[in-house]
Amino acid sequence: MSELKRWDIFCKIVDNFGDIGVCWRLARQLHVEHGLQVRLRIDSLEIAQAIIPSINILENRQICDEISIVKWDEFADFGDAAEVAIEAFSCGLPPAYLAAMSRQKSKWINLEYLSAEPWVADFHGKPSPQPEYGLTRYFYFPGFTEATGGLLREYDILGRHSDESRNDGDGNALKVSLFCYPHASIHDLFTAMQANNHVVNVYVLATSILPQIADFFGEETITAGDYFSSGNLHVHVLPFLSQADYDVLLRDCDINFVRGEDSWVRAIWAGKPFIWQPYLQDENAHIKKLDAFLELFYADFDAKEVVCKAHFAWSAEHMPNDIWQNYLEHLPALKTYTLQQSKQLAKQSDLASKLVIFCNNI
Numbered sequence: 001m002s003e004l005k006r007w008d009i010f011c012k013i014v015d016n017f018g019d020i021g022v023c024w025r026l027a028r029q030l031h032v033e034h035g036l037q038v039r040l041r042i043d044s045l046e047i048a049q050a051i052i053p054s055i056n057i058l059e060n061r062q063i064c065d066e067i068s069i070v071k072w073d074e075f076a077d078f079g080d081a082a083e084v085a086i087e088a089f090s091c092g093l094p095p096a097y098l099a100a101m102s103r104q105k106s107k108w109i110n111l112e113y114l115s116a117e118p119w120v121a122d123f124h125g126k127p128s129p130q131p132e133y134g135l136t137r138y139f140y141f142p143g144f145t146e147a148t149g150g151l152l153r154e155y156d157i158l159g160r161h162s163d164e165s166r167n168d169g170d171g172n173a174l175k176v177s178l179f180c181y182p183h184a185s186i187h188d189l190f191t192a193m194q195a196n197n198h199v200v201n202v203y204v205l206a207t208s209i210l211p212q213i214a215d216f217f218g219e220e221t222i223t224a225g226d227y228f229s230s231g232n233l234h235v236h237v238l239p240f241l242s243q244a245d246y247d248v249l250l251r252d253c254d255i256n257f258v259r260g261e262d263s264w265v266r267a268i269w270a271g272k273p274f275i276w277q278p279y280l281q282d283e284n285a286h287i288k289k290l291d292a293f294l295e296l297f298y299a300d301f302d303a304k305e306v307v308c309k310a311h312f313a314w315s316a317e318h319m320p321n322d323i324w325q326n327y328l329e330h331l332p333a334l335k336t337y338t339l340q341q342s343k344q345l346a347k348q349s350d351l352a353s354k355l356v357i358f359c360n361n362i
């Protein structure tokens with residue numbers, strides 16, 4: 001049980017949905033599984049609404065699913081600081097709030113981005129004194145080993161697998177979900193799928209890739225609910241789902257294309273083969289992240305090269321026919337291996353539980 005009851009999470013939405021996706025998941029888990037009072041301070045309620053549909057964008061203070069949501073802008077009145085302040089992804093805490101933290105002697109955590117790179121274990125938990133405020137800022141690194149801050153995972157995640165299966169006619173057809181960045185070569189992937197022997201149902205989530213999908217099928221625009229087919233490729237355009245419904249889709253598909261941070265972790269918990277596209281970074285830092293993850297996750301997989309080739313091709317904005325075909329040939333073995341890895345990782349303590357212990361100990 002945590003002695004520290006009041007927690008504030010500060011979230012600045014850089015772009016996309018990863019920042020708020022992670023913060024919302026963490027906020028809910030700290031409340032539901034650890035009984036904490038959580039206040040989530042967000043700079044853009046409009047973008048957050050995609051992840052928290054019950055948000056009223058006109059209300060600066062509100063409660064959604066038992067989490068207090070506060071709009072964070074230059075007019076915000078911070079009042080008292082919480083006992084623990086989580087600064088998500090080095091978003092920077094406002095000076096007025098830091099002054100309140102200083103009076104309150106709050107704990108200050110900087111939640112970092114997830115990476116499987118080995119250096120993470122050395123930096124996780126390191127203090128950085130901030131004499132100006134008489135506080136210490138701690139770096140909290142999520143990660144894939146016990147020496148890191150762990151992965152976000154609800155306590156019952158592996159028990160959520162359902163028997164329900166998405167049925168679109170052909171029971172033998174492969175089911176693939178597609179969530180990727182607009183620079184990915186959807187054209188290559190669809191061309192490979194179209195010509196392949198396997199019938200494929202692709203579930204495209206309505207995001208910024210819709211123009212590329214429209215382009216492939218020679219359409220002006222497309223929208224959620226649309227369906228297109230060509231050769232063995234069948235494309236179903238789905239609306240942007242709730243996090244819970246997206247999890248169901250991931251569990252239900254045979255292969256999941258995921259990206260960024262949170263959908264990547266959810267694909268792991270879904271226990272199904274997946275292809276991860278890291279968020280583009282300067283100096284190819286994202287390729288180092290990809291490499292480190294592939295080395296760690298597929299270390300004991302016989303056909304590791306096949307999976308690596310598919311990942312590197314996808315991140316290099318290609319998906320040649322032969323790479324896709326080869327990937328599919330190893331799908332049964334990959335399915336068994338991915339589930340086994342998912343169960344293995346789930347044996348480690350989860351991020352929220354480790355974070356609570358960490359904060360109570362510093």
Ligand code: TRH
Pocket residue numbers: 014015016017018019020021022050051113179205207239240241242243244246259260261262263264279
């Ligand atoms: O949106 P992202 O690309 O976010 C990225 C990364 O987090 C990256 O590390 C960060 O630097 C950058 O943003 C600013 O991908 P990610 O992390 O997978 O977040 C997507 C969230 O959206 C995740 O919580 C799952 C959720 N989601 C849904 O709820 N419904 C959907 O239909 C889909 C496709 C996603």
